Amino acid sequence: MSPTAWGGVLGATAALGILLVASRVAALRRPHLGLRVLPYLRDVPRIGQPVRPVASPAGASPFHAASEVFGPGVRAAADLVERVLGGSASVRRRLDRLGVEMTVHEFRVEQVFWGLGGFGLVAGVQVLRALSGPVSPVAALILCGVGFGTGVLLRDNRLSAQVTRRERQMVVEFPVVAELLALSVAAGESPVAALDRVVRRCRGELARELGGLLARIRTGESVGQAFDRLASTTGLELVARFSRGVAVAVERGTPLADVLHAQAADVREAGRRALIESAARREVAMMAPVVFLVLPVTIVFAFFPGAIGLRLMAP
Structure with missing residues (x-):
């Protein structure tokens, strides 16, 4: 076979390989059917499972x-x-x-x-x-x-x-979410509408948790029961207190915006206090290397030349 024919065969093989790679990359980049459909079904309840926003399609685990x-x-x-x-x-x-x-x-x-x-x-x-x-x-x-x-x-x-x-992320996000809920309620929206606005506008773990709560409310559960369930399942005392406060405010008709503003202020104050306590503990921990490492070396450098000089001057 002539060199020209060999070149044509090699060129065709390379073109076929590039075509196969490109087609496979395009297939991998194509969004999965579940990723396109499930976001529109996130509020549909599943029998026997807690209702949560859909994060990934089934079978995504490695x-x-x-x-x-x-x-x-x-x-x-x-x-x-x-x-x-x-x-x-x-x-x-x-x-x-x-x-x-x-x-x-x-x-x-x-x-x-x-x-x-x-x-x-x-x-x-x-x-x-x-x-x-x-x-x-x-x-x-x-x-x-x-x-x-x-x-x-x-x-x-x-x-x-x-x-x-x-x-920890939920604790960081809580004051902002509580303030947004308070502003929405103070503007005249109902608690459910305020939740919907916050869930659509916010991104984070607390917004995901509130999205699951909103899904349960839309499937027929009352607002008080949904917040009571959130208070019983969460591991954070501030979220539990927030849920119980909202449930009591909805059931008894107390001003919800004032409750949310007060809870956001309490969380910010607790975070500031925790930061001060952490800084105090770290300040004490920083003294250990200074006392046990830096100070002995400084003393050695200060007294060693004098000790050498006294030894040289001694008869």
Whole structure:
């Protein structure tokens, strides 16, 4: 075959590869059907599940495909973890506080995969040790079991850390949201209309939580009952106090705007007080390196030349 023909074949192959890559990139960039449809159905209730704003389509978890492929074994391992650890009520409460559409069983499945990751990491280390010298099989098996348990517990700790981070964000967002609600109510809007305006205008974890509350109200639940449920499920005392205050104000007809303004002021004052206390603790903590590191070095540098001079002058 002539060089020209070879060039044509190579050019056609390269063009075909570029076409395949471009088509695949275009397919990946195309929005998923769930992402296009579910935002319009966010207020539709689901039987047996708490109503929450839709954050991601079903099956978006990175462990979803693996759990579908290895379904029976993974489910059995998740049931075993549930029997050993227990505490499903605590997990359910933390998942509700995190605001994710995940069951306790799905969380146990993720714990199993985290445990398998720890097991594989420790097993890899043991294999490398076996290549360089003898390794006790019993000790290696025990260490692999410890790795599995560590992975399971790390997933539980990560859930607690996610809940804490989300609640901190809600504390930061609360004064702004409360002020916006107060302004909307003072302008003549009803509590439901004020909630709708705030949820549509705000972005954040507290707005998501209020979006779920608004969805429950639109599906037939009364405003007082919705806020009472939020007060019973949240892990933040200020949000619970806010929910109970709104529920009482709606039921008894007290001025809601004044209640919201007062609660926003209380939260800002509590945040300022917490900041001052944190600064005081950090000031004390900063004294430790100064006293135990900087000061001794300064004393050594100040007295060492004098000690050397006295030694030289001594007969």
